[in-house]
Amino acid sequence: MSPERAQRVVVTGDGPVLVEGPVEIDLPxxxxxxxxxxxxxxxxxxxxxxxxxxxxxxxxxxxxxESS
Structure with a gap:
């Protein structure tokens, strides 16, 4: 990822967070x-x-x- 290009993140109201582009996710x-x-x-x-x-x-x- 180029430092001059910001990633777009969309927070949805009823579901996942959408992240644009290839991403690396560091877990706890x-x-x-x-x-x-x-x-x-x-x-x-x-x-x-x-x-x-x-x-x-x-x-x-x-x-x-359920059908009877």
Whole structure:
């Protein structure tokens, strides 16, 4: 990443934080996750099985009616 180019970060109201461009994510345990995607969705609810990358686990699921 070039120091003169700012990364764009979008904080959504009901989901992940979107980060533009390839990113390196440093985690509290000292590990690092690299994403080469044009936009990376970072999980903020910590429900993701792929944490810190969002897998849409934050979405509420509607229960289907059971047939009798």
């Amino acid at each position: 345990d000292g590990s690092r996750v690299v994403s080469q995607r044009p936009v990376t969705a970072l999980c903020v609810c910590r429900r993701s099985a792929r944490y810190p990358i969002c897998d849409t686990s934050h979405r509420t699921r509607k229960k289907t009616e």
